Each structure stands twice: as C-alpha cells, then as structure tokens.
Amino acid sequence: MSVTIHQVAAEAGVSPSTVSNVLNGRSDRMLPQTRERVEEAIARLGYRPNGPARQLRTGRSQVLGLVVPSVANPFWGTFARHLEAAALRAGHRVLLCNSERDPARERDYLEELWADGIRGVVLCSSLPSLEHVLPLVEQGLTLVAFDRTAQAGDPPSLVNISVDNAVGAELATRHLLQLGHRRLAFVSGSLRSVNRRARFRGFEAALEGFGLTAEDTVVWSGAADHDYGDLDFPDLGRSAARELLATGRPPTAIVALNDMCALGIIAGARDAGLQVGTDLSVVGFDDIVLADLASPPLTTIRQPLPAMADAAFAHLHAGVGGTSGTGGARSGGGSLLLRPELVVRSSTGPAPRA
Amino acid sequence: MSVTIHQVAAEAGVSPSTVSNVLNGRSDRMLPQTRERVEEAIARLGYRPNGPARQLRTGRSQVLGLVVPSVANPFWGTFARHLEAAALRAGHRVLLCNSERDPARERDYLEELWADGIRGVVLCSSLPSLEHVLPLVEQGLTLVAFDRTAQAGDPPSLVNISVDNAVGAELATRHLLQLGHRRLAFVSGSLRSVNRRARFRGFEAALEGFGLTAEDTVVWSGAADHDYGDLDFPDLGRSAARELLATGRPPTAIVALNDMCALGIIAGARDAGLQVGTDLSVVGFDDIVLADLASPPLTTIRQPLPAMADAAFAHLHAGVGGTSGTGGARSGGGSLLLRPELVVRSSTGPAPRA
C-alpha cells in the first residue's frame, strides 16, 4: 500500500541498508553522491518510514503518553498544548488519555501505553500514592508525575514536577490579609490529593503569620460523600458560596482551590446579590485563560505551564532529569518545584468595613 | 524486556499460534480446556500483546488521530474528551494534534499519522478546501472533517460532521429580534472558514425575515491583516466591543462567532461600563462549560458534542458512515448536519428603550 524502504533502495540503485543509513543520519561514512541519490529517491517517492516497523525493531517510540484528569478542563487543555508543542519540536507526538481522576483508569491507560511501546508518560495525578502504577515503572517506564510532589515510597526514578502549592496558597492568602480581611474561607473538594493538602497548609501558614486562629476561618470541603469530578469544580464553588454566605458570620474573602472553583464562587456570590471585589474577595489558582475574562477579572496564582511542560518533556526525552535550563526552578532529588506567582486583578479588594 | 507470545505459549504448553488464536477470538475451534490454559498463562504472566508488532503484521491500528485547532480552547478540549470516550469504549486510543489552524501543520500531522499506521483521523478544520490533505485520502486514509460542511471538490469518501451553523446563527439572531432589538452587530474574525460564513448567512437570513436592511446592522470582522488564533477569540471580542460601543450609534445586541468571543465582548462591555443583559445583549455559540458561569451567564447556541463525537468515531470505526442511530441528525451524502439548540440565559434581555 505504502512505499517501502526497498522501493526507495531500488529507485536509488542502492541497498535498503544504505537508505536506512541516510534515514538515521549515518551519512558521514558514505559518498555524498550516494546520499543525494537516496534523498532524491525519497523525495520523488514521497517515502516516509513506517513507524510501527521501526519501533518494533528499535524498541523506541516517537510517541509519548499524557494522562490528565480531563482535557475538558481548560487548565489541562492548556498544559496538553504546551506539552505537545515541546514534543513536536523534537519530532514526537502525544497520545492523550483522560483519567477522570480514576486510579484504575490511570493504571489501565499506562498499561495500554506500555503495550503500545510507549516508554515515556506524563501522569497528571495528584493521588498521594502511585503504587497502582509502580509495576510499570519497575519494568522501565519513564514516568513524570505532574502536579504532585515527592512522597515517601515513591520509586527512586520518579520525577515530580509541580508548582509549590503551599507557597502559592500562602501568597494568595497573604494578599487577602494585607487587604485587611480577617474572616477567610478556604474552599476545596475533599483534601485527598497532595496538592490540595499543600494548598491548605499554605493557607494555614499565612493565617498563623498574622496571628489568626481557626476561629476566624472556615474550611469548606463539600459534602464528604460526594466526589466532585474535574468538571464539577464550578458547581463545588457555587455550592460553597451559597452555604458560606448564608451563615451568620460569612467570610469576607475566599481562597479557592483553583480557578474553575473560583468562577463558581463568583457565580454563587452573584446569585446572592454580592459584588465580588468589594463585598467579597475571591482568589483562584492556576490562571487559566478565562481568569482574565471573568467578571470581575480573577485575582489568582499563576502556574508557569510552558516551563513545566518543557521540563516534563525534557526529562522524558533525555531519560534523565534536565534540571538545568529551567529558569527559576528549584530542584530536589530529581523533582522540580516551580515558584508560582500572584496575579492581582479585580476579584479582590479591601475588606469591607465591619 | 516484556513478556512475549512465545513465553505465554511455553507457559501454557501450546504453540504461539494457539495463543494468537485465543487472543483474536478464534476460540470456537479449540478445546475449552486449551483456551483456559492459555488464558491462565496470560493472566499469570501479565501478558499484553505488543501493539507495534501486531500492527506491523495486520496493518490495523488501535489508535486514531484527532487534529484540532487548539485543545487550550475549552470547546476543543471538551470535544476531545468525548471522542476519546467513544474510542475507549471500543478499545481505541486517540493521538492528539494541535494544528493552530495552520494548513501546513494539518498536512504534516496527517502525514505523520499515516506513517505511524493510523488510518482514521478526525480533522477539525473549517478551511473551505481540503486539497492539502487529498493525497492521503486517496491513499486510503479515512477522514472525518468536523465543524465543516461538504464543499464542491471534496473527495467522495469524505464525511463531514457539523452543526447547522446557519440555523444556529439564525436562532440566535431571531431570539434577539424577538426581544425587540433592531440594531444588531455580528462579530467574527475573518470570514474565511466555512462555518463562519454559514453563521453569517444565518444572521442575515434572520434579519431579512424581520425586514431589516444592512443599514441597521454592523459587521465587525477585526483588523483584516491580523490573524486571530484560537486563543485570541476573547481579545477579538474585547476589541470588537470597544470599537462598536464607541460609535455614534452602537448596537444594542451582538451575535458573537463563538462563546470565547462572546466572553470577550462581555468583558469589553463591562470595561465600557455597560450592563450586559440590560444595556447590551450578547449571544454566543457552542455552549462551552464556562458559558453558564460567566457574569451574566451566557445565552448561546449549543452544539450537541457528545452525539457528534460518537458519530465521528462510529464512522471511523466502521469505515462506513453510520448515519442511523444518531437521533435528530439530518444526513446528506455521507455527511451529518446536526441541529443546534438555543440556550437562553441572562446575557440577553429586552432591547433598551430608545
């Protein structure tokens, strides 16, 4: 059906191995004219080497796997695009998998990717334990865990790439405190994932720095039995806003788990007739594309996604952690912890006078 | 490195071909006990057939390609997730490619996918001409064009799947007219793509239905020389709002090319101190996840993405257009034109009194 290396060889009057040699850059030990003849033949026939055959032979794949909770979430969509861009520059492609945050699906996907000959995967999972995936790593899968920090019991070869969530949340909270807010809420779903816990720690740290106690704060983590999926963050925020604002002593500022959740909170506050930015301040996390477009534009913590995607790909590509060259990165034990940045817009403002 | 079919055969005390037979469902002509022994061996060894080898032999791939403008756009991210879900149900995977609406990248990607043995691709391109991709289709690539309708010169095997853009825009425009608006604007980037043109036709059709002339309408299609990418829709909307609202006789209602653009318009209107829903009405297109979350929630035209994704996969999977079973679909010449739906929220309201 397609043109093969033999046809190219015949066209150029050489043997298949010579064609293979030019294909693989071993043209130094070859007459220039031979190389040219081969290249012309390739161009004339529109030949492209057969990927599967090549892969079967070499064991190497030009495809890498990306497992995200859901690309319908703009944050993951944006990350996917950056990763793909990095891969493309090196002639690689990206196979996309949505896990819906289900560990079983994560494992199934990694196994399928492995069976497909894919040896490098970026797993965006913030599950504390990666044991469901350990066998593959031991078998030789190069794994980059994204949006997750190193945990005890991780395989030694694992590289984690994440923003410093505690610092981010602390930045967000301190911003609110400096604006004079003293009654704060932290809105999150369940605190099972490592990054949510880290963000909560940052929230607490900032409060302590201002001498505030638990009395002054509210934590809202949703109905314990309801497991919010990635697309339910807005609903979560909306419910949180509804409940929090109906209490006798509502918070004047809210730190949201992420931007999607923050947008839900804003919607909920609007439902309640509050003006976000004056009556109520809200900070998000991620700085998704639409944060800037919200009404009011969302104050948030920006994750340096392009740098993170580059680092993830570099590690997969090299097989060894490329710690260097990632400006501003702090590295520890093969893992990368990048510093997030506060972006002030208008969803936050001075605390209303009591 | 990995366990092969030979090891399974040895473990089960049979030959490789017998293992292959059970793998491929040819177990009817086989002693049940033999099959069991093989299945046990497979389970015991954790064997998974090697994809590339299988593919090299059969020519079939379990992977299909998806080329979208940019998954950072939530509309495409959502579509990608639906397509992946449909593929997953049939044991297929999806290779994701961002074209950034660049025809050269579309072609390059399709060629790479073909070389990788991928024989079915969903191309989300609304370019009027698909000639840059024709050679591959002639070679045997099964192509589904998404968000595009049939054009003269299309290869006969091509299947187009799209919402009826003209009907959608007409629905949107009529809604505005029924609310009493008489001075309308249509905001779009350049009108090169077929779906933008169709939407514009729908806009015009609705106006004609109400006896309005070009005098009463404004069309804003951006700086002619500036090519807006997929992530620039919000900027486009914002610029449009700024310019349109600064004119002497500004429109009271705007039909936006899509939701991202509409969100930009809303932001621009807010910048100008207008209240969207009362001072100015805005309708979007697509019904992305965040439409419901905007302030005010966006009135828009919903595309039935799950049905569209299912149809796209079904066609790729069958190799033949599965016209039936896609409820509410109108089919024509192997292409599918689905009916969009108006979703009224609060970004539209009665025309302000003159």
Place this chain on the structure above:
DNA sequence: CTGAAAGCGCTAACAC
C-alpha cells in the same frame, strides 16, 4: 483441533 513457517518494514552488526 493444533503446530510449523513465512513475512509485515525496518535496523544494525558484520561481511565484503
């Protein structure tokens, strides 16, 4: 009902 053998398209020693 099961096994032996050939070969998909390519690469990488190793001869020549």
Place this chain on the structure above:
DNA sequence: GTGTTAGCGCTTTCAG
C-alpha cells in the same frame, strides 16, 4: 563505502 543477513513480536495460511 555498501550490501547481506538475521531477526524485533505477531498473525495467518496451510499441513498434519
């Protein structure tokens, strides 16, 4: 410098 050769892991006739 270039060609020959032997598979990578799997499927699939065709014998037995």
